[in-house]
Structure formats: structure tokens, C-alpha cells
Amino acid sequence: METLVSAADLEAIILTLRLAAATTLILFVVGTPIAWWLSRTRSRWKAPVGAVVALPLVLPPSVLGFYLLVSMGPKGPVGWLTQSLGLGLLPFTFWGLVVGSVLYSLPFMVQPVQNAFEAIGERPLEAAATLRASPLDRFFTVALPLSLPGFVTAGILTFAHTVGEFGVVLMIGGNIPGVTRVASVQIYDHVEALEYGDAHRLAAILLVFSFLVLLALYAWRPDRGRR
Amino acid sequence: MIYADIRVEWPGFTLDVNERLPARGVTALFGHSGSGKTTLLRCIAGLEHGAVGRLSFNGAIWQDAGTWVPTHRRPIGYVFQEPSLFPHLTVLGNLRYGQRRSRDQDTRNARFSLEHAVELLGIGHLLKRKPAALSGGERQRVGVARALAVSPRLLLMDEPLAALDVARKQEILPYLERLHDDLEIPVLYVSHAPDEVARLADHLMVMDAGRVLASGPLSQILSRLDLPIRLGEDAGVVLDGEVAERDERWHLLRVACCSASLWVRDTGAAIGDHARIRILARDVSITHAPKTGTSILNTLPARVLSLGDDAHPALSLVKLDLAGSPVLARVTRRSAEQLGLTPGLEVWIQIKAVALL
Numbered sequence: 001m002e003t004l005v006s007a008a009d010l011e012a013i014i015l016t017l018r019l020a021a022a023t024t025l026i027l028f029v030v031g032t033p034i035a036w037w038l039s040r041t042r043s044r045w046k047a048p049v050g051a052v053v054a055l056p057l058v059l060p061p062s063v064l065g066f067y068l069l070v071s072m073g074p075k076g077p078v079g080w081l082t083q084s085l086g087l088g089l090l091p092f093t094f095w096g097l098v099v100g101s102v103l104y105s106l107p108f109m110v111q112p113v114q115n116a117f118e119a120i121g122e123r124p125l126e127a128a129a130t131l132r133a134s135p136l137d138r139f140f141t142v143a144l145p146l147s148l149p150g151f152v153t154a155g156i157l158t159f160a161h162t163v164g165e166f167g168v169v170l171m172i173g174g175n176i177p178g179v180t181r182v183a184s185v186q187i188y189d190h191v192e193a194l195e196y197g198d199a200h201r202l203a204a205i206l207l208v209f210s211f212l213v214l215l216a217l218y219a220w221r222p223d224r225g226r227r
Numbered sequence: 228m229i230y231a232d233i234r235v236e237w238p239g240f241t242l243d244v245n246e247r248l249p250a251r252g253v254t255a256l257f258g259h260s261g262s263g264k265t266t267l268l269r270c271i272a273g274l275e276h277g278a279v280g281r282l283s284f285n286g287a288i289w290q291d292a293g294t295w296v297p298t299h300r301r302p303i304g305y306v307f308q309e310p311s312l313f314p315h316l317t318v319l320g321n322l323r324y325g326q327r328r329s330r331d332q333d334t335r336n337a338r339f340s341l342e343h344a345v346e347l348l349g350i351g352h353l354l355k356r357k358p359a360a361l362s363g364g365e366r367q368r369v370g371v372a373r374a375l376a377v378s379p380r381l382l383l384m385d386e387p388l389a390a391l392d393v394a395r396k397q398e399i400l401p402y403l404e405r406l407h408d409d410l411e412i413p414v415l416y417v418s419h420a421p422d423e424v425a426r427l428a429d430h431l432m433v434m435d436a437g438r439v440l441a442s443g444p445l446s447q448i449l450s451r452l453d454l455p456i457r458l459g460e461d462a463g464v465v466l467d468g469e470v471a472e473r474d475e476r477w478h479l480l481r482v483a484c485c486s487a488s489l490w491v492r493d494t495g496a497a498i499g500d501h502a503r504i505r506i507l508a509r510d511v512s513i514t515h516a517p518k519t520g521t522s523i524l525n526t527l528p529a530r531v532l533s534l535g536d537d538a539h540p541a542l543s544l545v546k547l548d549l550a551g552s553p554v555l556a557r558v559t560r561r562s563a564e565q566l567g568l569t570p571g572l573e574v575w576i577q578i579k580a581v582a583l584l
Binding site: 123124126127128129130131132133134137141142145146 | 272273274297298299300303304305307309311312313314315324325328329373374377
């Protein structure tokens with residue numbers, strides 16, 4: 001272990017996995033209602049909300065990070081809120097990174113789930129309604145099971161995308177070992193310090209990880225036709 | 228009694244219905260596609276949220292100005308045109324889905340057990356399969372059984388046979404006829420197929436362009452001469468009677484309809500069975516005197532009620548009274564003139580073919 005990955009690198013990898021896991025779990029809870037609303041609403045707010053959700057796809061991470069830094073800072077609205085709740089300030093903390101990652105990875109959760117919800121159509125839900133199922137009952141017993149493949153895709157994409165995050169972390173997390181120094185930042189540090197060997201090892205780990213995740217995703221996809 | 232005073236307005240389509248329908252037997256909602264019959268059915272189920280008006284069933288208000296009973300609280304069963312089974316559940320899982328949820332609401336109405344539904348639709352051997360492993364006809368039978376398993380007080384069926392080919396239709400129709408004979412619950416049956424209506428309906432409501440053209444007992448509506456929509460080319464009537472006698476030698480059955488008797492081919496029905504027969508207008512001819520020396524089996528006295536136009540200018544439809552039941556005859560205008568057919572005239576009708584449905 002010592003020869004392959006240094007203690008600092010291992011710390012960074014574990015932190016990265018923790019961040020990605022927390023982000024994915026939170027996004028399952030936060031993203032699902034948004035996806036459901038977007039898939040069912042006829043409101044005129046559908047397009048604006050959909051566009052906001054998709055923003056992180058096109059926005060430079062530094063822009064998102066900058067706004068987060070300002071709003072979570074001592075003079076920002078979020079910072080004021082967290083301070084008055086006695087939580088302190090979020091920038092340069094692990095949970096600050098989680099907040100940033102949730103926003104940054106939001107479209108990777110919402111869009112596959114929304115597509116899955118839309119693909120179900122109204123008919124199975126109407127059938128469930130005629131079989132005495134209430135709206136909440138219909139959601140959990142029909143909509144969720146029928147969109148399970150979409151949830152798997154969304155979870156994998158969200159997790160992998162969070163692992164690959166760099167810009168937002170650098171803007172709001174700084175570079176604190178064990179707290180905010182994730183693998184991508186660690187690689188950056190190695191390169192800055194001209195430690196190319198260390199950078200190579202960590203970069204290769206991330207490369208293989210990303211490839212395996214995508215391989216799993218694509219190899220699993222044909223099964224979606226099964227249902 | 229089902230009372231529906233319902234309006235739905237969409238761009239290019241308006242449904243405007245104010246109708247009372249009997250809460251017993253099978254009522255067919257008949258019309259072309261786009262006539263609004265499916266929309267009306269969805270309104271009754273509470274699936275059309277744009278519907279305004281009043282809706283009540285046996286005195287219970289389902290919708291009016293201040294009330295909207297959501298679909299899952301209406302005591303209905305619904306059969307969709309495509310079976311719409313849940314693909315992630317087995318057949319049994321599909322059947323239990325509604326049955327479990329209906330138990331606490333409709334206990335006093337639980338006259339319909341899951342076993343009964345399974346037996347009635349003949350799907351006992353399919354229970355462990357997933358819907359994807361069923362044929363189209365089997366799926367629709369499961370769909371019907373699933374709707375029955377909630378012990379509905381009103382069964383709504385939206386063209387349950389329309390998505391099936393002829394062979395599959397023939398496979399399912401007998402099951403639907405069993406429903407008609409066995410069930411005490413009223414059925415609203417949407418269809419554009421004349422043969423289904425003739426076989427299943429007791430009451431007929433004809434719709435066109437979002438409005439009701441006519442509504443009443445089947446034979447009464449079928450024998451009307453003024454309706455723009457008849458049951459296709461097959462203008463004719465349906466009469467209900469009882470098997471009264473079997474002629475073993477000639478393989479014939481005598482069906483008593485009102486006070487008339489008609490001989491039909493022996494289908495194996497038992498004496499005393501309810502029998503539904505269909506007489507097409509083109510199979511009925513009219514004479515002044517009872518003919519002898521004819522191959523036609525059924526020659527009966529009747530009285531002319533009225534004359535009307537038929538699709539072709541050479542033809543006219545004659546409505547006759549056969550022992551209290553209306554019958555239609557299709558004759559040429561020339562024949563009608565030569566016979567001097569006028570309302571009130573006593574004539575004899577020869578029925579070339581009588582179909583026992």
C-alpha cells in the first residue's frame with residue numbers, strides 16, 4: 001500500500017469517495033422531487049426551472065464556485081443563515097464541498113430520472129388510480145419501480161461526476177488536507193510541486209476508476225429493454 | 228342511475244353530455260373515433276381533470292361545483308384499450324394490486340373475490356407470469372380480471388377489444404358475455420364495433436362530435452330510422468328471448484321472443500337459457516300473405532310502423548312491429564310502392580337468417 005499510494009493520496013481518495021457518496025445520497029432525495037415535478041408539470045415555470053437545473057452543465061465551475069463562495073461567505077445570504085443557525089461558515093469545510101457538489105452535479109441526477117419518469121407515461125399511473133392507489137402510493141409502487149433503470153444511471157453518473165470535480169472545490173474548498181483536499185486537487189498539488197510520479201499514480205487511479213464506472217454503465221444499459 | 232352532466236372543451240373539440248344512464252346491465256357508448264365516447268368514460272372515472280359539470284352514481288355525488296372525488300376513491304373498475312398491466316409485477320401481483328387496496332373501502336361490496344375473477348376470465352394458469360410473457364388476448368383478460376378484483380360497483384370498459392385481431396376478439400368475447408350474464412354490476416362499454424354492441428349491450432347510447440344522438444334500450448335505438456349512425460352496413464335489431472324448445476331431428480332451437488317464436492340453428496344452448504338473437508334488415512322480406520313452398524323457416528305476421536331512407540336511394544328501411552318488438556326490413560323503394568306499404572298495414576315477414584348471438 002505504501003509503495004503504491006502515499007498516506008496523503010489515500011486520504012484524498014477516501015475524502016473524494018465520501019464526498020461523492022454524500023452528494024449522491026443527498027441528490028437522490030433532492031433531485032427526485034424536482035425530476036418528478038419537471039416530468040409532470042404543465043406550469044410556465046417548467047422551462048426556467050429546467051434551464052436552471054441544466055446550468056452546471058455549461059457554466060465554468062469557477063463561476064459556480066465564485067457565486068457559492070460569495071453567498072456562503074460571512075456577508076452572503078447563505079453565510080448569514082448558517083451563522084445565525086450556529087453552523088458557522090461553509091466555505092473551506094467538507095459540508096461546504098457537499099453543498100457545492102450537490103449543485104454542480106444536480107443535472108446529472110435530475111435529467112436521467114426526469115427522462116425515466118417521462119418514459120413511463122400517464123397510463124400506468126392512471127391504471128393505478130383506478131385500482132384505488134392514492135397519488136403518493138402510485139409514486140412509490142408504480143413510478144419508482146418502473147424508473148429504476150433511470151435511477152441507477154443517475155446515481156452512477158452523479159457519483160462519477162462528483163469524483164471528477166475540481167474547479168468548484170478549488171474555489172470554495174481551498175486545499176485543506178483531510179477536509180477539502182480531494183483527489184483531483186491532490187493531483188494538481190503534485191504537479192505544482194513537480195512530483196510527476198505521484199501525479200501519475202493518482203491520475204491513473206482516477207482514469208481507471210472513471211473507465212470502470214462508464215463501462216459498468218454501458219454494459220448494463222442493454223438490460224433496460226428487459227422491462 | 229348514472230347521471231352525467233359534463234362538459235369538456237379542448238381546441239377543436241367539445242364534449243357536451245347531459246344524460247341519465249341505467250345503473251344495471253351493459254350500456255354501450257357507441258360512435259366513431261373522435262365522437263367523445265372515451266372522453267366521457269374518462270370523465271366518469273375522474274381521469275379528465277378539465278371536465279366541468281355534475282356527475283353522480285346511485286345518488287353519490289362524484290363531481291359538482293364544489294366536489295371532486297378523486298379516481299382512487301370512486302368505486303369503479305376500469306379496463307383500458309391497451310391492457311396497461313404493470314410490467315414489474317406478475318399477473319397475480321397485478322390482480323392483487325387493486326384487490327388489496329379496495330378491501331378496506333368496499334368490504335360490504337366484496338361480492339367479487341379474486342378467485343372468482345380468475346375463474347371467470349380463465350387465467351388461472353397465467354398467475355405466475357410477467358405481462359411481457361403473455362399474448363395480447365391473455366393480457367386483456369388479465370386487465371379485465373384486475374378491474375373486477377377491486378369489486379367495483381361500476382365497470383368502465385374502453386374498447387377492450389379494439390387493439391386485438393379478429394381471432395383474439397373471438398377469444399375474449401365469450402368471457403365478456405359471461406360477465407354480462409354473471410355480473411350484477413352495471414357496465415359502461417365504449418365501442419365502435421357493431422358486432423360487440425349487438426352481442427353485449429342492453430342499452431345503447433350513440434354519440435357523435437361530442438354529443439349524444441340517441442340513448443335508450445338497445446332494440447329501440449337500433450330500430451330507429453332517423454339516426455345518421457346505424458350499426459354500419461348491418462342495420463338490424465337485437466331481440467332478447469328464451470330457448471323454448473329443441474328439435475333434435477333437425478338440429479334447431481325455438482326461441483320465444485315476446486309472443487313470437489323463431490327457429491334458429493342449435494348452438495347447444497339449454498332449454499330456458501337466455502337467448503339473444505340478431506335479425507339484420509337485409510335478411511327480412513315482406514309479403515302480403517304467408518308464403519308456402521318457401522325454404523324460409525321463419526314467416527311471421529307483423530305490422531308496418533314506419534318507412535325511412537336507407538343509404539342507397541333505391542332502398543328503404545321499413546320498421547315493423549313483431550309481436551311487440553321492433554324489426555327492420557330492407558326493401559327496394561319499388562317493392563315498397565308495389566306492396567303499398569303504409570304505417571298500420573298488416574303484412575307477413577320472412578326472415579332468411581336469424582343469428583343466435
